[in-house]
Amino acid sequence: MKIAIIPGDGIGKEVVREGVRVLEALRDKRKLPLELWHLDLGADRYLKDGTTFPKEIAAQIQNECAAVLLGALGDPRVPGLEHARDILFGLRFGLDLYCNIRPVVCLHDRLMPLKNKTAKDCDFVVFRENTEGIYVGMGGQFKRGTPDEIAINEDVNTRKGVERVIRAAFEYAKTNKKTRVHMADKSNAMKHAHELWYRCFFEVAKDYPGIEAHHVYVDAMCLYMITDPSQFQVVVTCNLFGDIVTDLGAALQGGLGMAGSANVQPGRVSMFEPVHGSAPPLAGKDVANPLATVLTIGMMMTHLGFPDEEARLTDIVRRAIDTRNCTRDVGGELGTKAVGDWVLSQL
Ligand code: NAD
Ligand code: IPM
Ligand code: MN
Secondary structure, three states: OEEEEEOOOOHHHHHHHHHHHHHHHHHHOOOOOOOEEEEOOHHHHHHHHHOOHHHHHHHHHHHHHEEEEEOOOOOOOOOHHHHHHHHHHHHHHHOOOEEEEEEEEOOHHOOOOOOOOHHHHHHHEEEOOOEEEEEHHEEEEEEEOOOOEEEOOEEEOOHHHHHHHHHHHHHHHHOOOOEEEEEOOOOOOOOHHHHHHHHHHHHHHHOOOOOOEEEEEEHHHHHHHHHOOHOOOOOEOHHHHHHHHHHHHHHOOOOOOOOOEEOOOOOOOOOEOOOOOOOHHOOOOOOOOOOOHHHHHHHHHHHOOOOOHHHHHHHHHHHHHHHHHHHHHOOOOOHHHHHHHHHHHHO
C-alpha cells in the first residue's frame, strides 16, 4: 500500500515528520505493508520553480496510492495561496473525495473546556460536504478597485452532491450503531440552496427508519455545541459550515492540535490531514502538537483495513495527554519531536 506524503508548509512539515516516523514504525515493527512516497510540494517548491500540483502526480496518486497524508498548506510568502488551493483542492475535488469526516471527540477530561462537562459529553462526527458549495471558486470581480466594485462567489449545491454526503452520514450512523443524525444548514436565509439540503435530508432519512433525523440551523448548532454537545452523534453539513463548526469542535477537543480528519470517497484513494493549518507563528519552533496527525494516521489505518491500529494509536494519544507527554497547548512541556519520540516508545 503506497502512501503519498505531502508535508506542505509551516507546522505541516513538523507534524508530518513525526507522522512519518509513526508510519515507519507501523511498517517495520507491526509489519504493515506500507510503502511511503515522499512528495516535495508546498510553498518552498512553488517559490523555487512554480510547481503547485502537477497533473502527472495527481494521476499517479489516483492510480497507484492507497492513501495520502497531508500536513497543511499556507505560507505568508504566498499571500494569494495559489499553491495551497491547487494542492488541497486538487486532492479533494480532483479525487472527488466528497466526505470530509471530522471526528469531534474529546479524549480526556482535562481537555474539556466547558464548565460541568467531561470528555464523554463530546463525542460526535461531522460529515462535511467536500467537493462543492462556496468552495468551487465560481464567480468573479467586476470594477475591481473602484467605488462600484462587485465581488461574487457562487454557492453551488447539486442534488447529487448533497444527497451522497447525506447518505454517507446515515450509512456511517447505521454501521456504527448511532441513533441520530443532525443536518445543519441555513435554509431560513439561503432559501434555494439549503431548501435543497433540507428536502434531500428528510427524503434520504426515510431509507433509515431506525435513525432519528434532526434539522438544526447552523447558528443554533454553534450554541448547542457549547451548551450541550452530547446531543450530537453524527452531523452532516455543507462545505463552508463544516469547515467552521469543526474548528469550534476542535476547541472542545483540546484545540486544533487534537483534531484529525479524513477526506474520502468509498472505494477511492483517500486523503488524511489534521484539521489545523500551517500555523505560521508556531513554525520552526518545535512547539506544534503532532497528536492530531497521529489521530489522523489512525483514521487512515482503519480506512486501509487495520482498525486495531487506530484503536492503539488513539489509546496512545489519550495516555500522552493523561501522563502529560504532550505539547504546551494541551498542558505538557514537550516539544513536537519529543512527543513523537514518546509515541514511538509506546508503539
Ligand atoms: P491554523 O490552524 O494554522 O491555526 C489556528 C490556531 O490554532 C493558531 O492559534 C495556532 O497556533 C493553533 N494551532 C494550529 N495547529 C496547532 C498545533 N498542531 N499545535 C498547536 N497549536 C496549533 O489556522 P490559521 O492561523 O487560520 O491559518 C494559517 C494558515 O494555514 C493559512 O494560510 C490557512 O489558509 C492555512 N490552513 C490550511 C489548512 C490545510 O492545509 N488543510 C487548514 C487550515 C488553515
Ligand atoms: C481546512 C482549511 C481549508 C478549508 C482552507 C485552507 C481552504 O481551513 O482544511 O479546514 O477551508 O477547507
Ligand atoms: Mn478549516
